Amino acid sequence: MQGLVLLPVLLCATYHIALSATNVTVADGLLDNGNFEQAPNASNMKGTVVVGRYAIPGWVNEGFVEYIKSGQKQGDMLLVVPEGAYAVRLGNEASIKQEIKVVKGMYYSITFSAARTCAQEERLNVTVAPDSGVMPIQTVYSSSGWDNYAWAFKTQSDAVMLIIHNPGVEExxxxxxxxxxxxxxxxxxxxxxxxxxxxxxxxxxxxxxxxNTPWGVLIPPNIEDDNSPLPAWVVESLKAVKYIDSAHYFVPQGRRAVELVGGKESAIAQITRTIVGKTYRLSFSVGDANNSCAGSLVVEAFAGKATLKVPYESKGTGGFKRAALRFVAVSNRTRIMFLSTFYTMRSDDFSSLCGPVVDDVKLLSIRNP
Structure with missing residues (x-):
């Protein structure tokens, strides 16, 4: 009888602990005032410059930080805000930071929108200690002037400090x-x-x-990020790849896919376990994202020493085809990689990079090849 009495109590206690943990950890989506729509008080503003470390609700700012309204002009340049009406600008050595409640030992990715203004080689240093990465943002992948970037980290405690810092020094x-x-x-x-x-x-x-932003998310090369925002995959190139969704693009299978937007400088790879001497079949989809990326697209697939070029004549209106590569494993670990042969620009916008879409990658051993 004692066991019967104690069991509900233990269940309730366990449920209460789990519920409490859920309440304190951050949910997927915008951070606290992540879109900066909650403005500083007028007393904390000197023109566009934010005065006071805690002036922006939800954030701590250091250095020359400006609070920018959409449509604001700087000389002959019109400053555009991608989401809502407000954004922040980080001057020389300026930063914004926010403490986030997380689950210790888990992986997380940060997504943020960024645009460069008047400097040519702008960069952003994203840090969640001990992880840190410098994101080059001088290459603009969309004609809007804004791009979304992803960066990943692994937690070492149940509270972390996210820091976004501009290491640039301009006149x-x-x-x-x-x-x-x-x-x-x-x-x-x-x-x-x-x-x-x-x-x-x-x-x-x-x-x-x-x-509400139809630009996808750029995933940086692995030299900039020790933990990939695309689990199991790494970007083994100098340029980013674009992560796209079915809400804004054509996706061959499911809700997500990858667009190789940087030619041979835009490659994704994964190392898989294989058995030496066994034959395997690597199959995948190649297509276009329905974003006016028209013309001759080519995806190159690599499986160990085996290679395959898959041409795809794109009309830029969405579509795909399946391709397959057979190979015999020569190692107990085989590197699978995809890259785009050519640089391609959108036919309706010659300032936006685009490329072939890769999706639905499958690898299986063949018993009787």
Missing amino acids: DPACGPLIDAVAIKALYPPRPTNKNIMKNGGFEEGPYIFP
Whole structure:
């Protein structure tokens, strides 16, 4: 009888602890005032310059930080804000930071919108100690002037400090990047299954995509990020790849895919377990994202020493085809990689990079090849 009495009490206690933990940890989506729509008090403003470390609700700012309204002019340049009506600009050595409640030992990705203003080689240093990465933002992938970036980290405690810092030193302290719409998403390491040796082959697990920004999310090269925002995959190139969703693009399978937007400088790779001497079949989809990326697109696939070029004649209106590469494993670990052969620009916008879409990557061993 004692066991019967104690069991509900224990269940209630366990449930209460879990509920409490849920309440204190951050949910997927915008951070506290992540879109900067909650403005500083007028007493904390000197023109566009924010005065006081705690002036912007939800954030702590250091250095020359400006609060920018959409449509504001700087000389002959019109400053555009991607989400809502307000953003912040980080001047020389300026930063914004926010403490976030997280689950210790988990992986998270940060997604944020950024645009450069008057400096040519603007960069952003994103830090969640001990992880840190410098994101080059001088290459603009969309004609709007804004791009969304993702960066990932692994937690070492149940509270972390996110810091976004402009390390630039310009003659004009106002020549710094604009920041808007900062969000977070928990990442769950995918596992292989009996139907697919590849992990996250459909790219369904990845960074947060803002529901109202049709630009996708740029995933930086792995030299900038030790923890990939695209679980199981790394960007093994000098340029970023674009993570896209079915709400704004054509996606061959599921809700997410990857667009290779930087030619041969835009590549994704994954190392999988294989058995030496066994034959495997790597299959995948190649297509276009329905974003006016028209013309001759080519995806190159690599599986160890085996290669395959897959041409795709794109009309830029969405579509895909399947391709497959057979190979015999020569190692117990095989590197699978995809890249785009050519640089391509959108036919309706010659200032926006685009490329072929890769999706639904599957790897299986063949018993009787």
